[in-house]
Amino acid sequence: MMNRTTMIITLSKDIMHIIKDQDVVPFRNRVKECAVRIKMGLVNQTKLITAASELGRNMLKYANGGETLIEIVTKGRDNGVRLTFKDKGPGISDISLAMKDGYSTGKSLGLGLPGAKRLVNEFEIKSEAGKGTTVVVIKWANG
């Protein structure tokens, strides 16, 4: 995992804030633009944008919003979109529990995190109670 991440080069970088409900729409559009730019297929595009929507909502719901980083990355011949969701919310005390299907502290279906993970190629979550949560996902164009 470690040497794989070091091989990844960032080609473009974009920061967007999600602080209210409607912000998710332009954010999804920006993600789509990046996916189209690296010629990602429609199904993978849809999966990526759906994952982005889930993770953006999580940030809004549990941390009152946060910052997102949208990057086009490359590793050799493979291009991809990397999304980083960083919030200063309460954090997740038990990540393995939060990654379980059907688990939710809110009144949702509990599909957000595990569902988003299934829709992307690489998924990394870091959280510290009281400090916040950071989620990084990558979807490769041919992934």
Added chain:
Amino acid sequence: MEKIPILKMGPFLLVTIQVDLYDRLALSLEADLVQMVNKTSAKGVLIDISAVSIVDSFMGRIFGNIAAMCKILDAETVVVGMQPAVAITLIELGLPLTGVHTALDVEKGMKLLNLKVEVEADDNDEPDDDDHHAV
């Protein structure tokens, strides 16, 4: 605030979602639709999502809620026009949309609604004559 228009067409309500949905918009659609079903005593609701490029777990849940609420109010719900990529994504996400009727396009959706309402009408009315309206 934006609103998604709800059209009345005979005994049915027709909703075509042409904009990008965000959570509050989806919630207000849910509330408006259920109220309209009550007000117009509609027997069916048809939701066209052919212009919707993504459905995430929240919107999927809203569709399920709408179907369940309308069912209690004696109306059937059909979701039509789902893009193939959206269907693939929904299943992978883990949301099989159980309880929601679906059809490929508006025409087939209307046929399905007509059929469902007709079957119900047949169940309620005594089978007096065989003047069923063939669809």
